[in-house]
Amino acid sequence: MTGIRARIIGTGAYLPKKSVSNDELAKTVDTSDEWVRQRTGIESRHIAGEGETTSFMATEAARQALKNAGIDGSDIDVIVLATTTPDQTFPATAVTVQDNIGMGDHGFAFDVQAVCSGFVYALSVANNFVTTGQVKRALVIGADHFTSILDWEDRTTCVLFGDGAAAVVLEGHAGSERGIVSTHLHSEGRHRDLLYVDGGPSTTGTTGHVRMNGQEVFRHAVTRMSEAVKEALDANGLTAADVDWLVPHQANRRIIESTAKKLKMPLEKVVLTVGKHGNTSAASIPLALHEAVQDGRIRENDLLLLEAMGGGLTWGSALVRW
Ligand code: UT7
Numbered sequence: 243m244t245g246i247r248a249r250i251i252g253t254g255a256y257l258p259k260k261s262v263s264n265d266e267l268a269k270t271v272d273t274s275d276e277w278v279r280q281r282t283g284i285e286s287r288h289i290a291g292e293g294e295t296t297s298f299m300a301t302e303a304a305r306q307a308l309k310n311a312g313i314d315g316s317d318i319d320v321i322v323l324a325t326t327t328p329d330q331t332f333p334a335t336a337v338t339v340q341d342n343i344g345m346g347d348h349g350f351a352f353d354v355q356a357v358c359s360g361f362v363y364a365l366s367v368a369n370n371f372v373t374t375g376q377v378k379r380a381l382v383i384g385a386d387h388f389t390s391i392l393d394w395e396d397r398t399t400c401v402l403f404g405d406g407a408a409a410v411v412l413e414g415h416a417g418s419e420r421g422i423v424s425t426h427l428h429s430e431g432r433h434r435d436l437l438y439v440d441g442g443p444s445t446t447g448t449t450g451h452v453r454m455n456g457q458e459v460f461r462h463a464v465t466r467m468s469e470a471v472k473e474a475l476d477a478n479g480l481t482a483a484d485v486d487w488l489v490p491h492q493a494n495r496r497i498i499e500s501t502a503k504k505l506k507m508p509l510e511k512v513v514l515t516v517g518k519h520g521n522t523s524a525a526s527i528p529l530a531l532h533e534a535v536q537d538g539r540i541r542e543n544d545l546l547l548l549e550a551m552g553g554g555l556t557w558g559s560a561l562v563r564w
Contacts, residue, residue, distance in 0.1 A: 247421030248372035248380070248412040250562065252311025255408040255532040256302035257519070258288040264401070273397045283495020287404025287520030289389050297329045297338040299407035300385035303528075304343050307381065307409040315343030318411070319377035321351035322368045324360025324524035326553075327387040328353060331443055339383065349377070356429070357437070358491050358552025360384055360524030365410070365548070365560050366425035372414040373422075383409040384524035391439055393451040402493070403452070404520035408528030420543065420563045426473050427558040433462065437553040463497045463551045468504045470549045470559040478561060480545075482507050487540055491550035492516035492526040501549075513539070523552070540564055 263286040264275035278284050290299065300323060308315060323336035336351035345351070356363040361384035368380035385407035392400045415421060436458050441450020467490065475481060482505040490498050492515050502512050515530045522529060527548050534540045544564045551557040 246373045246375060246414045246416050247418045248369045249415050249418060249421035250410045250564070251413045252307045252309070252411040253409065253528065253532040253535050254303045254306025254308070254310060255406070255529050256299045256306070257406045257529070258290040258294045258299070260291050261286050261288050267401060271394065271397050271400060273401050278401050281496070282402060283516050284402065284520045285517045288406055290387050290405040294405070295329050296325055296327055296385045296387045296407070297335045297342070299387070299405065300335060300339050300383045300409070301342040303385065303407040303409040304339055304381055304383055307411050308343065311411040311413070313379070313411065315345045316348060318343070318345055318379050318381045319349040320368065320371055321345070321381045321383065322364040323351070323353045323383040323385060324356065324364040325353055325385050326355060326357050326360065326523055327390055335385065336383070356552065356556040357554060358493060358521065358523050358526065359550040359554070359556035359558055360552070361527045362425065362548060362550045362558040362560055363427060363556070365422065366427055366558065368412055369422045369425055372412050375414070378414050380412040381409060382412060383407060384526070384528045386523035386525050388521070388523050391449060391452050396451070398456055399452050399454050402521050404522050406519060406522040406525040406529055408525050408532050410528055410531070423561040423563055424474060424477055425558065425560045426470060426477070428466070428470070429554045429556045431554065433555040434553070436462070436555065460494065460497060462555055463493065464500045466551045466555070466557040467497065467501045467549050470551070470557050471501065471505055471547055474547060474559040474561045484545055485547045486511065486544035487534065487546045488512045489527055489530050489534070489546055489548045491552070492519060492530055493521040
């Protein structure tokens with residue numbers, strides 16, 4: 243142990259200009275505002291337009307996070323970008339962001355892929371670089387252009403997702419209480435057919451579309467998200483009462499509410515953004531985090547619990563002393 247903690251010193255976000263309500267969606271998809279609202283809590287989602295690629299959204303979010311941290315792109319040593327919808331199969335979207343923010347040939351940049359758990363995975367990877375002293379500052383981004391892999395004929399999935407990006411800057415501080423306290427990651431490949439894309443370079447040669455067994459994913463999500471929270475608390479000798487803010491992956495309001503209920507955590511302590519964003523996959527947790535930081539809800543020394551579950555199945559948590 244080096245005694246270094248990775249502190250989040252800046253956050254940023256980007257949402258596409260176009261926001262589409264349930265009613266607007268119902269003009270082209272066989273659904274209704276009532277159904278989507280009741281079953282998911284989603285009211286509207288942002289849908290990327292011309293030029294709003296994954297790297298564009300990630301770059302905008304990154305620039306804002308750098309600005310809020312008071313540093314330049316050249317101060318960043320590594321970019322870890324979580325996405326399921328890269329600009330291209332390769333190179334990694336992270337290297338485009340590296341170029342865009344002016345890192346030059348300094349440091350390194352790569353993508354991680356854990357679908358909706360992507361941000362927690364990326365944060366965990368970056369935290370390891372920082373706490374081992376390999377890097378001083380890391381840029382962690384969650385960015386997804388999920389609407390490009392939706393089957394707009396499949397109402398059971400297409401109403402659930404939206405596009406967006408958000409970023410955080412990590413900086414190593416020795417002997418600090420503030421920063422990432424712990425991370426826990428899990429995956430269970432035998433359930434990969436519950437939520438997947440029916441295409442890819444080595445199989446169909448196409449990008450494919452999202453397929454999901456919604457009810458099964460829902461069941462696993464409630465169980466795994468609660469387990470992830472409990473694991474993080476137990477590992478640190480804490481209880482749910484010690485947590486100031488639960489910042490969960492935003493897939494479905496009902497999943498979030500059941501997780502909070504299981505933990506006996508009042509909804510006032512939960513950051514909820516699913517209503518306006520839908521499920522933005524890897525961007526969902528940092529978007530929620532950014533919003534609650536910007537509006538002043540999250541304050542210095544607050545204890546935050548971030549948790550996610552997604553395709554793979556993958557799940558995990560991060561406990562953060564702000
Ligand atoms: O990040 C992790 C990724 N995903 C998730 O966490 C999602 C997990 N799953 C869910 O959130 C929920 O399972 C859904 C929101 C996807 C579905 O909710 P549900 O309460 O499990 O609904 P259901 O699948 O049991 O469908 C109920 C009914 C069906 O009609 P019948 O068979 O009862 O007549 C569906 O055909 O609702 C129908 N339905 C719809 N109706 C209007 C399904 N999608 C729609 C729709 N609009 N968009």
